[in-house]
Amino acid sequence: MSAATTRSRTPDRLCAEAVDLARTAAEEAAAPGVVGEHSGLVSEGDRVVTHFFECKELGYRGWRWAVTVARASRAKIVTLDEVVLLPGPDALLAPEWVPWSERLRPGDMGPGDLLPTDAEDLRLEPGYSGDDEPLPNAPVTEELAELAEAEDAEVTGAAPAGLPAVPARGSIAAVAEELGMRRARVLSRYGLHIAADRWEEAHGAQTPMAQAAPASCVSCGFLVPVGGSLGQAFGVCANEFSPADGRLVSLAYGCGGHSEAAVMPTPPRPAPPVIDETTVDPFPLRPAADSGSVPGVYDEDAAELGHS
Numbered sequence: 001m002s003a004a005t006t007r008s009r010t011p012d013r014l015c016a017e018a019v020d021l022a023r024t025a026a027e028e029a030a031a032p033g034v035v036g037e038h039s040g041l042v043s044e045g046d047r048v049v050t051h052f053f054e055c056k057e058l059g060y061r062g063w064r065w066a067v068t069v070a071r072a073s074r075a076k077i078v079t080l081d082e083v084v085l086l087p088g089p090d091a092l093l094a095p096e097w098v099p100w101s102e103r104l105r106p107g108d109m110g111p112g113d114l115l116p117t118d119a120e121d122l123r124l125e126p127g128y129s130g131d132d133e134p135l136p137n138a139p140v141t142e143e144l145a146e147l148a149e150a151e152d153a154e155v156t157g158a159a160p161a162g163l164p165a166v167p168a169r170g171s172i173a174a175v176a177e178e179l180g181m182r183r184a185r186v187l188s189r190y191g192l193h194i195a196a197d198r199w200e201e202a203h204g205a206q207t208p209m210a211q212a213a214p215a216s217c218v219s220c221g222f223l224v225p226v227g228g229s230l231g232q233a234f235g236v237c238a239n240e241f242s243p244a245d246g247r248l249v250s251l252a253y254g255c256g257g258h259s260e261a262a263v264m265p266t267p268p269r270p271a272p273p274v275i276d277e278t279t280v281d282p283f284p285l286r287p288a289a290d291s292g293s294v295p296g297v298y299d300e301d302a303a304e305l306g307h308s
Contacts, residue, residue, distance in 0.1 A: 015049035015069050016041055018078040022051035022067035029083040031057070035065055047071040048081070055085060062091030123191030127183045192229070199234060203244045205252035213254025214261045221259035223249075 019038055026035045036054025044050055053065040068081035087093055101118070109115060117124070187195075204210065217223045222239035225231055226248070233251055237244040242257040 009043060011041060011043040011049050012047045012071060014076065014078050015047060015071055018049075018069050019051060021078060021080065022069055023053060025080050025083050026053050026065040026067050030055075030065060030085075039064060044068060047073070052088075060085070060092075062088045064088045064091075121191075123188055123194065124185040125188035127186035196230070196233065199248050200250050203237075203247060203249040203253045205250060207253065209243060209255050210250075210253045213256060213258060215258045216252050216254045217249050217258075218251040219258075219260060220254070222257070223251075 023035060023038070034055060034057045036056050039052045039054050041049050041051045048068065048070045050066050050068045053067070055063040055065055057063070063085055064087075065083065066086045067083050069078050070081045071078050104115070205216070210216070217235060217237065220239075222237060222242065224236040224238050226235055230248075234248050235251060237247055237249050239245055239255075239257045239259075242255050244253065244255065
């Protein structure tokens with residue numbers, strides 16, 4: 001360890017003793033009665049010391065006034081460097097700021113809200129935009145643009161049929177327009193994968209609803225197939241009684257509203273009672289003499305003891 005490092009860790013004696021200078025500077029920067037007791041000091045370097053004072057300002061619990069003083073080499077006069085209010089170890093701080101793009105959650109957008117997409121969004125990739133060629137139904141084609149520039153005429157919007165020159169068909173731009181491919185950016189493979197993972201988590205095979213379903217959506221009549229590569233793993237549910245009605249569901253998803261769900265058997269009903277009205281069942285009013293443990297012979301001695 002060098003001598004300079006050792007000196008920097010040891011507070012300068014004159015700077016450490018300049019507590020009154022540091023307090024005066026803190027009181028000038030703060031409101032009256034805000035600066036509290038001296039809470040310590042720290043060496044910032046050679047002949048540079050920062051004094052800390054408690055802050056009594058309401059709403060700044062745990063904050064400290066930090067006053068840095070310094071002394072020139074071979075000088076005996078300590079001078080003021082800066083006065084700042086800094087949070088202490090147990091200071092009450094605001095939560096770390098998070099950009100709005102990271103705070104946004106699904107469902108936060110409302111009517112009229114605009115969500116700008118980052119130019120470097122990994123979910124998108126460049127598509128065929130045809131910037132070098134106008135739309136086939138554009139009011140200003142290359143021929144008209146050259147004509148307007150040559151004659152310095154003002155070109156107004158009109159239907160292609162009303163233009164002096166009809167846009168050429170069969171070009172790349174015209175074919176892209178008919179196929180719906182004329183977009184500046186399209187969904188990238190990464191964007192497709194994260195969307196599929198999100199939909200699989202919401203309505204996939206591992207959800208509790210799918211685990212208790214009698215069958216999967218791949219065999220359900222309410223499943224509406226979708227085109228493209230997503231059609232190999234997803235479809236749209238069209239069962240109004242299903243919890244996933246109108247949503248993109250995995251083919252391995254399922255619910256109790258499956259079109260081919262087995263009908264629950266009805267509980268067996270007991271047969272109605274059969275009453276035979278052609279015979280008479282005798283019901284004796286008194287039990288037979290030999291049917292019980294009490295003798296049928298009347299005994300006066302037993303009657304006195306309470307037996308009949």
